[in-house]
Amino acid sequence: MSVFSIVWDVFAIIILVLLMMALVVVVWMYIADVRQTQHTIKRNYPVIGRFRYIFEHLGQFFRQYFYAMDREEMPFNRAQRSWVYRAAKKVDGTLAFGSTVNTHQPCTVLFVAHPFPTLTEDSASASLVTVGPYCREPYTTDAFFNISAMSFGAISRPAVQALSHGAAKSGCWLNTGEGGLSPYHLEGGCDLVFQIGSAKYGVRDGQGHLDDARLKSIAEHAQVKMVEIKISQGAKPGKGGILPAVKVTEEIASTRGIPVGEDSISPNGHPDIRNVDQLLDRIQHIRELTGKPVGFKLVVGGTSFFDDMCAAIVHRGAREAAPDFISLDSGDGGTGAAPQSLLDHAGLNIRETLPLVIDKLKEYDLKGRISVIASGKLITPVDVAWALCVGADFVVSARGPMFALGCIQAMQCNKNTCPTGITTHDPSLQKGLDPALKADRVANYVLSMEQEVGVIAHSCGVREARELSRRHARIVTELGQSVPMDEFYSKAAEQNPVFRRPD
Numbered sequence: 349m350s351v352f353s354i355v356w357d358v359f360a361i362i363i364l365v366l367l368m369m370a371l372v373v374v375v376w377m378y379i380a381d382v383r384q385t386q387h388t389i390k391r392n393y394p395v396i397g398r399f400r401y402i403f404e405h406l407g408q409f410f411r412q413y414f415y416a417m418d419r420e421e422m423p424f425n426r427a428q429r430s431w432v433y434r435a436a437k438k439v440d441g442t443l444a445f446g447s448t449v450n451t452h453q454p455c456t457v458l459f460v461a462h463p464f465p466t467l468t469e470d471s472a473s474a475s476l477v478t479v480g481p482y483c484r485e486p487y488t489t490d491a492f493f494n495i496s497a498m499s500f501g502a503i504s505r506p507a508v509q510a511l512s513h514g515a516a517k518s519g520c521w522l523n524t525g526e527g528g529l530s531p532y533h534l535e536g537g538c539d540l541v542f543q544i545g546s547a548k549y550g551v552r553d554g555q556g557h558l559d560d561a562r563l564k565s566i567a568e569h570a571q572v573k574m575v576e577i578k579i580s581q582g583a584k585p586g587k588g589g590i591l592p593a594v595k596v597t598e599e600i601a602s603t604r605g606i607p608v609g610e611d612s613i614s615p616n617g618h619p620d621i622r623n624v625d626q627l628l629d630r631i632q633h634i635r636e637l638t639g640k641p642v643g644f645k646l647v648v649g650g651t652s653f654f655d656d657m658c659a660a661i662v663h664r665g666a667r668e669a670a671p672d673f674i675s676l677d678s679g680d681g682g683t684g685a686a687p688q689s690l691l692d693h694a695g696l697n698i699r700e701t702l703p704l705v706i707d708k709l710k711e712y713d714l715k716g717r718i719s720v721i722a723s724g725k726l727i728t729p730v731d732v733a734w735a736l737c738v739g740a741d742f743v744v745s746a747r748g749p750m751f752a753l754g755c756i757q758a759m760q761c762n763k764n765t766c767p768t769g770i771t772t773h774d775p776s777l778q779k780g781l782d783p784a785l786k787a788d789r790v791a792n793y794v795l796s797m798e799q800e801v802g803v804i805a806h807s808c809g810v811r812e813a814r815e816l817s818r819r820h821a822r823i824v825t826e827l828g829q830s831v832p833m834d835e836f837y838s839k840a841a842e843q844n845p846v847f848r849r850p851d
């Protein structure tokens with residue numbers, strides 16, 4: 349018998365065994381499917397019905413890579429993501445042939461190109477803004493694009509490390525998110541905004557109340573520049589932070605001050621802040637305690653909240669009583685985990701609320717006192733320039749920097765299975781995320797953003813990004829023609845009873 353025929357026989361036996369095993373598995377699946385009562389499709393179409401679940405899962409990947417057009421995916425389309433990826437990798441950002449944007453589409457933003465754009469030699473770097481001018485330690489920065497809140501817990505250790513170093517390299521701030529302050533936030537040496545969520549993670553006492561001593565010691569870190577009270581988050585207004593038990597590791601539990609391996613669910617609001625007066629009291633208390641600028645974050649829901657708040661501030665005195673900043677999040681903001689109903693349908697969009705809130709603050713003469721920070725899918729230079737034109741002092745983003753970290757929009761932040769290591773605590777998935785390399789990517793992204801918003805400003809004939817105003821942009825209406833941004837928003841405000849002053 350030749351060697352060839354022995355190998356052939358062995359091969360044939362292996363194939364036969366595998367076929368037999370496959371047959372046994374199919375028979376086993378068949379019996380299991382017809383006997384179960386949970387899934388109609390599997391019961392009616394045993395074995396073959398299983399392909400539905402496989403294809404449903406694979407469909408999201410196929411759509412992303414093969415079928416979805418450049419500008420049709422949600423939450424972020426390929427064109428948006430590609431801009432961030434190119435910026436983060438510092439590869440050629442130019443495109444060829446022409447725009448793929450349909451500029452007749454209503455709400456498209458068109459910048460008012462000046463016939464004599466600002467020459468490079470006449471351009472300037474972004475001007476400085478001081479937040480909280482009346483507190484003991486005001487915060488002054490020129491960075492108009494910064495990293496929004498993402499808690500340690502929702503995102504992984506290497507992701508926080510990369511963001512911390514990346515923020516330091518690019519000179520922007522990093523918001524800690526509601527999961528407390530960890531050594532990884534401090535590691536890169538960047539400026540930090542410390543966020544207090546409704547569970548007061550990291551600054552809570554045994555009963556979950558704010559522990560002044562803990563907050564004071566956190567605020568004593570020189571890197572902590574401001575304190576933000578999270579009233580609500582765009583993706584889930586009326587729902588607190590949700591961190592599934594699988595993500596509550598020992599380290600995360602100790603940073604938050606909670607038990608290991610149990611779901612970490614924050615209350616759906618602050619038990620100690622139930623009205624405007626309590627909010628202003630809290631802000632004043634924390635500002636006195638820490639000496640640093642204090643503000644709050646919320647998504648606007650269309651109540652008379654802003655009138656009530658502004659009237660109360662004016663009554664108490666803007667210098668002492670006003671929040672130093674307001675972070676306005678968008679109803680379509682991102683999250684680590686949220687119920688679909690809130691994710692999809694609760695809270696107004698930043699495109700609607702930013703102009704209305706800015707105008708409301710101007711109406712009460714508070715715009716100069718309260719800085720406005722805008723967020724919600726503002727991840728490309730056009731989005732950021734839009735917000736600056738409207739009147740925002742700062743823009744922050746969470747998912748933009750996530751793309752810079754390598755996020756592929758796998759939409760698995762609520763599980764422990766993020767394939768890019770950003771929102772998982774599984775070491776085997778985290779190993780692909782090199783904090784040193786990704787810190788450079790984050791820094792490149794932030795710096796490219798600043799640079800390209802500057803390019804838009806120069807095209808509009810002003811020297812730097814912060815000189816952009818409403819006269820530098822136009823908005824396309826339903827007729828397919830554009831009108832000046834100012835006119836567009838005043839008309840929208842007139843028609844919007846949500847923000848009309850109560851009689």
Ligand SMILES: Cc1cc2nc3c(=O)[nH]c(=O)nc-3n(C[C@H](O)[C@H](O)[C@H](O)COP(=O)(O)O)c2cc1C
Binds near residue numbers: 496503678761771
């Ligand atoms: C993974 C993840 C975690 C987040 N964690 C927080 C948080 O702890 N606190 C908070 O106020 N917002 C949190 N957010 C919301 C963002 O800070 C931001 O407001 C929102 O995503 C809108 O910005 P974007 O569109 O640039 O992502 C989180 C978002 C993501 C994607």
